[in-house]
Every structure is written in structure tokens, then in C-alpha cells.
Amino acid sequence: MPDEDPPGPGDYWLQRPGSGPDATGLAGRGPAPGPGLSSLNVTPHVQAIGDRPAGILPDELVGWLPLSDQGAAGPYGYAILDAALIPNLPEMLEASGLPHRCLFRIDEAPELAATAPWLVALQGEGRLLRGLFTRGKAPQHLWDRHAAIFLTSHAVLSDLWQMLRRFTRVRDERGRWYYWRFWDARALYSFLAAPDFSPMAQQFLTGLQKLSPQTVLLLPQGDVVGVIRLDRPEGAAPAAGAPQLTDQDRQRLxxxxxxxxxxxxxxxxxxxxxxxxxxxxxxxxxxxxxxxxxxxxxxxxxxxxxxxxxxxxxxxxxxxxxxxxxxxxxxxxxxxxxxxxxxxxxxxxxxxxxxxxxxxxx
Incomplete structure (x- = not known):
């Protein structure tokens, strides 16, 4: 007979994720309902240092992410990039010539620029644009850094920037401020794929719907990209009030x-x-x-x-x-x-x- 007894309910060190009241859902996430959520398997460009990718977008994203100039008729393709995960991103953006704006007020706190989210209009054929969809060892190969989400909208950059800024910092029910890292694909996906859909996430999607007849969110997680398609309904009402982080939202984060x-x-x-x-x-x-x-x-x-x-x-x-x-x-x-x-x-x-x-x- 074995000389070790099976663990009982009080064996604290043998409990697995999901077995306790504070660990709900931590054992892994299966498919869950969301707001028109689907996925694409994407094969990024794979290049050695010094090689040039064959195209701008991976084949699977062609048709989902337009590369139109801001002066032309929409829709437009955008990326939201996390400077905390891309070294020297502000300098890279300046050199790229791509239209961009920081979602934090760096005029008041310039030191935030190196860790802030940046909204970037995707157009042309520049090095930074190619690097976003390329896997490799060079500093400009950014696919595996998990540092971007993408979206398609008819809204021009300034209007989209103004809407997104409302959600960078949100209050909870007690009036405390938090950063909501919606520019992190994994964090945003955890809100949008949850069966108990977050009211704050709904406000976020409603804000995007107001700006454009059609909006597409692309959330890369490795080589699987979550896709959310939003159509603006007739007579859509504006999102009510300021976004608020609930206790449930905070637990999810x-x-x-x-x-x-x-x-x-x-x-x-x-x-x-x-x-x-x-x-x-x-x-x-x-x-x-x-x-x-x-x-x-x-x-x-x-x-x-x-x-x-x-x-x-x-x-x-x-x-x-x-x-x-x-x-x-x-x-x-x-x-x-x-x-x-x-x-x-x-x-x-x-x-x-x-x-x-x-x-x-x-």
C-alpha cells in the first residue's frame, strides 16, 4: 500500500488553479462567447537580419487591414503600439514618417513617452510597417514582441485618438484610478472573450462604432489573431458617462x-x-x-x-x-x-x- 494519503480539501500546497475561490478561471481559457469574436491563423513574415520581407502584410491579413493614406478616402488601418515593449519606439516613429500620436499627454510628462501606447496610421511601405508583421532577430522585427493591436476604421487619426484616450485611465467604483491596458492584445481579449461581458468593454466598443460605419479589431496572440467586426447600428446612442472599472474587471486584469x-x-x-x-x-x-x-x-x-x-x-x-x-x-x-x-x-x-x-x- 502507498504510504502517502491523497490530498484533502485543506492541503493548501496541492490545490490547483481553479480549485479555490480566488482562482476562478485560471486553469486555462477555452472558447467563450463574445461580440462577434472569431480568429485567424496568421503566418508572419520570417526573415533573417538584412533580408527584406516579400510583402507588407501577411496574406491572411490582406483585406482586413487597409494601408490607405490619411488624405485618401477611408477606411484606414491603424496600430496601437506599446513603447514599453519596443525599445526606442518614439524615435522609430519619428524616423518612419508615419502619422502618429501618443495616447498619454507627454507634453506634461515627457518621461512617459518611452513606456506609453502610441496610435499609428499604417500607410506606405516603410521599414517600421514591414517590421510589425515580421518574425526575426533584428530589432525592427516586432511580431513576437506582443506589442501591437491593429484596427480598421473610417475615422481619421485625430478622432480615433480622442476616443481612445478616454479609456487609457479609468476609475473604479471607489474613485481610484487605473490604467486599462487595452493596447495589450491579451488583456483586451480577456475582456472581449469573457461570457460575462464587461460594461466598460461594451462602452469601448460602442465608442469605436460611433466613429465608423464598420470597424475591425485585430488582436494578435502569437500566430492566432482574434478578430472583432463591428457595424454601426442605425440610431446608435452614445456611450453613457465615463468608463468605470468594476471589481470584476479589476479581478480579470x-x-x-x-x-x-x-x-x-x-x-x-x-x-x-x-x-x-x-x-x-x-x-x-x-x-x-x-x-x-x-x-x-x-x-x-x-x-x-x-x-x-x-x-x-x-x-x-x-x-x-x-x-x-x-x-x-x-x-x-x-x-x-x-x-x-x-x-x-x-x-x-x-x-x-x-x-x-x-x-x-x-
């Missing part, structure tokens, strides 16, 4: 940020000698559980997060240790040093037991 951090952490864990031997799916799960515990326990230091990874890894292999850890955490009076001593004591006992068995077998 926290979950999306946690997923992103977990992907980075899992990539790091894969480089470690012991953990690197694990399956990628396990590392993804381990990283996500560690970050959930980090938030629940208000752990703020990188060392503390590293400890949580270690504790969960041990608990996965030794459920009895998980029970002892759960009991300790429930006291609310513990430290990582205590846990380390407990684990060392358990390891020493296991070592002594193994030596005793080895001697007895001789």
Missing part, C-alpha cells in the same frame, strides 16, 4: 497579468537544472500556482517567490509535506526560515531511514 508573469516564470524555471527536466505543461502549472500563492500571501520579494516555487515542487512529490506546510501556513505565524528548517528536518529523517533500511538489508 489581475488574472491576465498573473498569466503573463507565469509564462515568464515558467520560461525561467525551464532553464534550471532540476526543474528543467520537467514537462513544459507542469512548469506552466507550477509557475501559475506559485504566483497565486504569492498574491494570497502578499509575498513581495523575488526570493519569496522562489521559495514558493520550491515549496510547491516539494509538495507535489511529497503530499505529507504538503499537509505539514498547510498546517503551518494556517497559523498565520511563520517564516520561510521555519519552512526551510522543517523541510531539512524531513529530508534528514528520510536520509536516516534510507540508511537504516540499507544496513538492515545487508
Amino acid at each position: 489581475r488574472e491576465e497579468l498573473r498569466r503573463r508573469d507565469a509564462a515568464k516564470l515558467a520560461g525561467f524555471l525551464a532553464t534550471q537544472p532540476v526543474l528543467g527536466k520537467s514537462e513544459p505543461a507542469y512548469l506552466d502549472d507550477l509557475a501559475l500556482r506559485a504566483l497565486i500563492r504569492r498574491d494570497e500571501m502578499d509575498v513581495r520579494s523575488p526570493n519569496g517567490t522562489a521559495w514558493l516555487v520550491i515549496l510547491l515542487y516539494v509538495a507535489d512529490r511529497h503530499p505529507r509535506a504538503a499537509k505539514a506546510l498547510s498546517a503551518l501556513v494556517e497559523t498565520r505565524k511563520w517564516s520561510f526560515d521555519q519552512v526551510a528548517r522543517m523541510l531539512k528536518h524531513g529530508a534528514d529523517r528520510a536520509s536516516d531511514k534510507a540508511k537504516s533500511q540499507d544496513k538492515g538489508g545487508r
Whole structure:
């Protein structure tokens, strides 16, 4: 018979994402209803440094994203680019000659330019425009940086800029300000693909509908691009009031940020000698559980997060240790040093037991 009991409901360190009240939906996202949401599989240009892409747009996006000059009749193609993920983006935009405006007021705070979202009109055949749809190692190859969303609209740049600026910073129900990173495709997708559709997201879409008879949002997530098509209904009413972030919206944003951090952490864990031997799916799960515990326990230091990874890894292999850890955490009076001593004591006992068995077998 096995000498390890199955985990019970109080085995804190063995709970998986989705098993607790604060972890709803964190185990992964399947298809969910949304506002006319569909997807495209897109093959970006793949170029080595110094090579020139064969065309501007990947074949799958031709017809979805026009490259019309602002002086011509619409519709027009736009990108919203995240300067926090594209080094030297303001300088690249100036050199590109593409019409652009920052969605933050950098005249009042110039230091924000290097981390701000920028609205860019897509036209011509310039280097920056090509790089947006190219995968490669050169600095101008930007597809894999997850730093852009795209949209098609009949609205001119100044009108679209004014509408989008309303949503860069939003208040919650208590009057506190937050940045709503709608320019992050993954964050926006998490709002638009949710079955419990966000009123704030609805206001965002209604604002786009008001500006153009037809609007298309393109949200790249790897090589899958989410597509949202919006038609302006007859007699559409304007969006009421200022956008407001609900508690549910804020939880959704926290979950999306946690997923992103977990992907980075899992990539790091894969480089470690012991953990690197694990399956990628396990590392993804381990990283996500560690970050959930980090938030629940208000752990703020990188060392503390590293400890949580270690504790969960041990608990996965030794459920009895998980029970002892759960009991300790429930006291609310513990430290990582205590846990380390407990684990060392358990390891020493296991070592002594193994030596005793080895001697007895001789």
C-alpha cells in the first residue's frame, strides 16, 4: 500500500488553479462567447537580419487591414503600439514618417513617452510597417514582441485618438484610478472573450462604432489573431458617462497579468537544472500556482517567490509535506526560515531511514 494519503480539501500546497475561490478561471481559457469574436491563423513574415520581407502584410491579413493614406478616402488601418515593449519606439516613429500620436499627454510628462501606447496610421511601405508583421532577430522585427493591436476604421487619426484616450485611465467604483491596458492584445481579449461581458468593454466598443460605419479589431496572440467586426447600428446612442472599472474587471486584469508573469516564470524555471527536466505543461502549472500563492500571501520579494516555487515542487512529490506546510501556513505565524528548517528536518529523517533500511538489508 502507498504510504502517502491523497490530498484533502485543506492541503493548501496541492490545490490547483481553479480549485479555490480566488482562482476562478485560471486553469486555462477555452472558447467563450463574445461580440462577434472569431480568429485567424496568421503566418508572419520570417526573415533573417538584412533580408527584406516579400510583402507588407501577411496574406491572411490582406483585406482586413487597409494601408490607405490619411488624405485618401477611408477606411484606414491603424496600430496601437506599446513603447514599453519596443525599445526606442518614439524615435522609430519619428524616423518612419508615419502619422502618429501618443495616447498619454507627454507634453506634461515627457518621461512617459518611452513606456506609453502610441496610435499609428499604417500607410506606405516603410521599414517600421514591414517590421510589425515580421518574425526575426533584428530589432525592427516586432511580431513576437506582443506589442501591437491593429484596427480598421473610417475615422481619421485625430478622432480615433480622442476616443481612445478616454479609456487609457479609468476609475473604479471607489474613485481610484487605473490604467486599462487595452493596447495589450491579451488583456483586451480577456475582456472581449469573457461570457460575462464587461460594461466598460461594451462602452469601448460602442465608442469605436460611433466613429465608423464598420470597424475591425485585430488582436494578435502569437500566430492566432482574434478578430472583432463591428457595424454601426442605425440610431446608435452614445456611450453613457465615463468608463468605470468594476471589481470584476479589476479581478480579470489581475488574472491576465498573473498569466503573463507565469509564462515568464515558467520560461525561467525551464532553464534550471532540476526543474528543467520537467514537462513544459507542469512548469506552466507550477509557475501559475506559485504566483497565486504569492498574491494570497502578499509575498513581495523575488526570493519569496522562489521559495514558493520550491515549496510547491516539494509538495507535489511529497503530499505529507504538503499537509505539514498547510498546517503551518494556517497559523498565520511563520517564516520561510521555519519552512526551510522543517523541510531539512524531513529530508534528514528520510536520509536516516534510507540508511537504516540499507544496513538492515545487508
